[in-house]
Amino acid sequence: MGSGKIFECPECGNRVELYEGIGMMWSHFDTSMFYPAKKGSCELNFYGEINKKIIKEAQKFIEESEIARVADAYLQSYICEKCGKITTKLYFRIESEKGTYRPKYFCRCGCKYRRMTKKDEKHLSCSKCGCKFPEPMELNWD
Ligand SMILES: [Zn+2]
Numbered sequence: 001m002g003s004g005k006i007f008e009c010p011e012c013g014n015r016v017e018l019y020e021g022i023g024m025m026w027s028h029f030d031t032s033m034f035y036p037a038k039k040g041s042c043e044l045n046f047y048g049e050i051n052k053k054i055i056k057e058a059q060k061f062i063e064e065s066e067i068a069r070v071a072d073a074y075l076q077s078y079i080c081e082k083c084g085k086i087t088t089k090l091y092f093r094i095e096s097e098k099g100t101y102r103p104k105y106f107c108r109c110g111c112k113y114r115r116m117t118k119k120d121e122k123h124l125s126c127s128k129c130g131c132k133f134p135e136p137m138e139l140n141w142d
């Protein structure tokens with residue numbers, strides 16, 4: 001199950017949809033252990049839109065480990081530290097004896113996205129015209 005929020009700018013009509021959680025289509029993560037001894041056998045099966053560079057990075061992390069596993073994966077709202085743009089990305093964690101891999105996402109403005117908090121949600125504004133977003137419309141999905 002997951003939930004979504006739809007923000008609509010009253011000034012310019014800019015519409016932003018945010019989704020969080022794990023829905024049906026996201027529940028097929030391969031959470032089995034990866035034993036990269038078999039080089040090239042590691043294949044991360046992430047459905048939906050995900051940056052190819054991130055997948056490559058994650059696969060490299062796995063291949064350099066003895067044993068690795070996908071510890072967590074869900075949709076998460078992110079906010080750009082600089083321009084305030086909000087978006088939905090796949091958050092995941094891969095753990096191995098080397099440590100933990102988490103994806104780093106970057107906004108078009110070049111700045112890093114960070115995970116959004118409840119506090120951020122109260123101060124969101126439209127990234128197109130700067131107008132403050134009113135309360136979002138909420139929805140549930142699976
Ligand atoms: Zn606007």
Ligand SMILES: [Zn+2]
Pocket residue numbers: 080081082083084085107108109110111
């Ligand atoms: Zn930005």
